[in-house]
Amino acid sequence: METIDITTIDYQHYLTALEIATIEHEASIMETREAAGIEALKVVQEQRGWISDESLYAISDLLAIPVAQLEGVATFYNLIYRQPVGENVIHLCDSIACHLTGLDSVLAAIKQYLNIDYGQTTTDGKFTLLSNACLGSCDKAPAMMIGTKHYQHLSPESAIDILQKLSVTGGDNA
Amino acid sequence: MLEHSNNNHLKPLTHWVNLQQPLSFDDYCQAGGYMGAIAALQQSPKEVLDIVKNSGLKGRGGAGFPTGMKWSFVPMFEADDEDAPDNKYLVANADEMEPGTFKDRLLLEGVPHQLVEAMIIAAYTIGANKAYIFLRGEYHLAAKRLQHAINEAYQNNWLGEKIQGKQFTLDLYVHCSAGRYICGEETALINALEGKRATPRAKPPFPQVSGLFGKPTIVNNVETLCNLPHILKNGIEWFQAISPNSDAGSKIYGACGRVKKPGLWELPMGPSLREVLYDYAGGMQDGLNFKGLLPGGASTDFLVEEHLDTPMDFDSIAKVGSRLGTGGLIVLDDKNCPVAMVLNLMRFFAQESCGWCTPCRDGTPWAVEILSRIENGQGNLADLDALAQLCDFMWIGKTHCALAPGAVEPLRSALKYFHDDFLQHIEHGCCHYNPSMNAKRTHVAQIHLSKTPHSSITPTPHKAGQ
Ligand SMILES: Cc1cc2nc3c(=O)[nH]c(=O)nc-3n(C[C@H](O)[C@H](O)[C@H](O)COP(=O)(O)O)c2cc1C
Ligand code: SF4
Ligand code: FES
Numbered sequence: 001m002e003t004i005d006i007t008t009i010d011y012q013h014y015l016t017a018l019e020i021a022t023i024e025h026e027a028s029i030m031e032t033r034e035a036a037g038i039e040a041l042k043v044v045q046e047q048r049g050w051i052s053d054e055s056l057y058a059i060s061d062l063l064a065i066p067v068a069q070l071e072g073v074a075t076f077y078n079l080i081y082r083q084p085v086g087e088n089v090i091h092l093c094d095s096i097a098c099h100l101t102g103l104d105s106v107l108a109a110i111k112q113y114l115n116i117d118y119g120q121t122t123t124d125g126k127f128t129l130l131s132n133a134c135l136g137s138c139d140k141a142p143a144m145m146i147g148t149k150h151y152q153h154l155s156p157e158s159a160i161d162i163l164q165k166l167s168v169t170g171g172d173n174a
Numbered sequence: 175m176l177e178h179s180n181n182n183h184l185k186p187l188t189h190w191v192n193l194q195q196p197l198s199f200d201d202y203c204q205a206g207g208y209m210g211a212i213a214a215l216q217q218s219p220k221e222v223l224d225i226v227k228n229s230g231l232k233g234r235g236g237a238g239f240p241t242g243m244k245w246s247f248v249p250m251f252e253a254d255d256e257d258a259p260d261n262k263y264l265v266a267n268a269d270e271m272e273p274g275t276f277k278d279r280l281l282l283e284g285v286p287h288q289l290v291e292a293m294i295i296a297a298y299t300i301g302a303n304k305a306y307i308f309l310r311g312e313y314h315l316a317a318k319r320l321q322h323a324i325n326e327a328y329q330n331n332w333l334g335e336k337i338q339g340k341q342f343t344l345d346l347y348v349h350c351s352a353g354r355y356i357c358g359e360e361t362a363l364i365n366a367l368e369g370k371r372a373t374p375r376a377k378p379p380f381p382q383v384s385g386l387f388g389k390p391t392i393v394n395n396v397e398t399l400c401n402l403p404h405i406l407k408n409g410i411e412w413f414q415a416i417s418p419n420s421d422a423g424s425k426i427y428g429a430c431g432r433v434k435k436p437g438l439w440e441l442p443m444g445p446s447l448r449e450v451l452y453d454y455a456g457g458m459q460d461g462l463n464f465k466g467l468l469p470g471g472a473s474t475d476f477l478v479e480e481h482l483d484t485p486m487d488f489d490s491i492a493k494v495g496s497r498l499g500t501g502g503l504i505v506l507d508d509k510n511c512p513v514a515m516v517l518n519l520m521r522f523f524a525q526e527s528c529g530w531c532t533p534c535r536d537g538t539p540w541a542v543e544i545l546s547r548i549e550n551g552q553g554n555l556a557d558l559d560a561l562a563q564l565c566d567f568m569w570i571g572k573t574h575c576a577l578a579p580g581a582v583e584p585l586r587s588a589l590k591y592f593h594d595d596f597l598q599h600i601e602h603g604c605c606h607y608n609p610s611m612n613a614k615r616t617h618v619a620q621i622h623l624s625k626t627p628h629s630s631i632t633p634t635p636h637k638a639g640q
Pocket of ligand 1: 232233234235236237238239241244267268269270271272355356357358359360361393394395396398399575576577
């Protein structure tokens with residue numbers, strides 16, 4: 001396994017000026033630099049898709065948060081990806097209202113169509129499939145979120161249709 | 175008695191909701207918005223506190239704690255008091271991750287200025303100069319709309335320094351969470367805002383005294399807060415007259431599952447379960463019968479047919495053995511398996527447990543394991559005792575927060591009301607709701623039972639432990 005020499009990481013060179021500015025702004029409105037940690041992870045993830053070890057070390061360096069502590073934070077939260085993900089991350093709700101209204105068939109259709117299971121990414125790098133806790137669309141279940149977009153009233157057919165369109169048009173990372 | 179000419183006075187929280195295009199600052203003011211905040215700023219914080227106390231407003235975040243009383247625990251100081259902390263905080267809890275709960279989303283996306291106004295009133299009352307909206311990360315549209323409303327409020331001197339010419343400063347920020355159900359627990363939420371893992375804190379100290387960054391902090395649910403502008407504008411008597419019931423005001427009720435018209439309805443506190451289920455949600459979809467429901471989100475006890483005439487207020491629902499919770503019905507029909515339903519809920523709790531307390535960290539996955547076995551037709555009678563014992567291990571007082579007892583509620587009530595279903599799974603070695611799976615499952619079940627008849631009551635050793 002590749003190891004990273006953390007003493008040589010220099011966030012000035014690793015993080016972009018935009019990333020640093022956004023993180024510094026966040027830190028300036030919080031009482032402690034540590035409090036900007038979660039936001040910093042989100043900022044970098046938005047730019048790079050996921051949080052690599054290098055990103056983690058650079059943020060830890062910038063905000064003076066021990067790496068182990070920041071790693072504890074990064075792995076605690078569901079919406080921080082510590083592994084590379086596909087262009088589109090499918091967050092399929094697997095909570096109760098969706099379960100009661102046909103989640104199983106939607107899930108089966110998506111798995112079959114993409115040929116992946118939860119936690120996996122398609123070989124072309126287009127899609128990653130994750131489960132998500134209740135998306136707050138329980139009256140329009142089953143539901144999923146891709147990028148910032150919420151899709152509701154899913155059926156196996158409509159779910160595949162959405163994925164098909166996305167694989168042509170690319171992701172919604174607005 | 176009421177000057178309004180239509181029914182809108184009965185739904186103060188939602189009658190300004192517009193999901194397509196929420197009211198701008200100007201339109202919101204035109205409609206009568208910020209009148210509550212004006213009324214509040216004309217009085218002393220103590221007077222506003224008394225109004226909130228006397229209104230009878232109770233928390234809508236699940237526990238139903240009286241809001242005025244909660245606020246009264248915040249220490250108050252004179253301007254020249256040397257002991258005064260340099261800040262206090264107000265946080266709106268917009269985490270809303272309880273499965274089956276989607277009411278706050280309506281208020282956040284549909285009328286964001288109402289929450290901003292509410293937070294100005296609350297912050298003024300407790301003397302907070304900084305406030306946060308703790309928003310779940312998935313609510314992107316709400317984040318955008320809230321930020322827009324906040325910007326407008328700054329432009330119009332409702333946020334920032336010397337608000338409306340008073341000696342009152344308030345800054346308001348939106349924090350978008352990185353996602354975890356436990357963030358909704360108020361002390362875990364405070365840790366998340368501090369940039370930490372969202373593990374709850376041991377109490378005392380209570381957040382009202384020592385919360386965010388060690389300063390006095392009030393955390394209130396979005397719906398709770400949104401009542402404030404209306405109470406301040408229209409008065410205590412108006413608020414209490416909304417509901418014929420012992421609980422004052424209105425409440426946003428909801429229903430999901432296979433009912434005809436799932437949705438949300440703001441109603442005077444205390445409609446019967448039957449009214450919400452049949453008059454508003456339209457009853458069960460064709461071909462399905464009602465089997466049971468969770469009255470207020472995933473962490474409340476099942477209720478069944480015999481309870482349907484119970485009014486949905488805090489005390490009445492508690493009397494029949496459940497909780498009003500968030501007021502959102504999760505409805506189970508007779509073609510969905512109750513064991514599978516409880517298994518789905520328990521998986522959620524196991525996944526979202528923060529891992530601090532042993533009964534919760536180990537108890538929830540253990541319950542998942544047993545329930546999966548029963549659902550797959552591999553359970554035995556001793557499993558039912560093991561589940562009952564787990565309910566006891568995870569009950570109130572044995573864990574630091576209410577996640578574990580919340581996980582117990584649907585399980586223990588399912589064991590009571592759907593006992594026959596559990597027995598059938600065990601006796602027939604299959605799930606009779608899902609016959610297509612039966613052949614395979616029966617086969618697996620027999621092999622399993624013949625090899626390890628009692629394995630089900632032994633806990634699996636944990637990765638780290640051994
Ligand atoms: C595991 C867990 C999750 C919770 N999630 C939420 C939530 O998403 N929103 C909320 O308002 N309250 C939630 N609560 C309740 C809060 O701890 C707290 O009681 C509530 O925000 C207080 O507001 P209220 O007094 O206005 O009801 C949760 C509690 C627990 C134990
Ligand atoms: S009960 Fe569960 S979620 Fe709550 S503090 Fe304990 S381990 Fe964490
Ligand atoms: S349970 Fe799926 S959106 Fe709420």
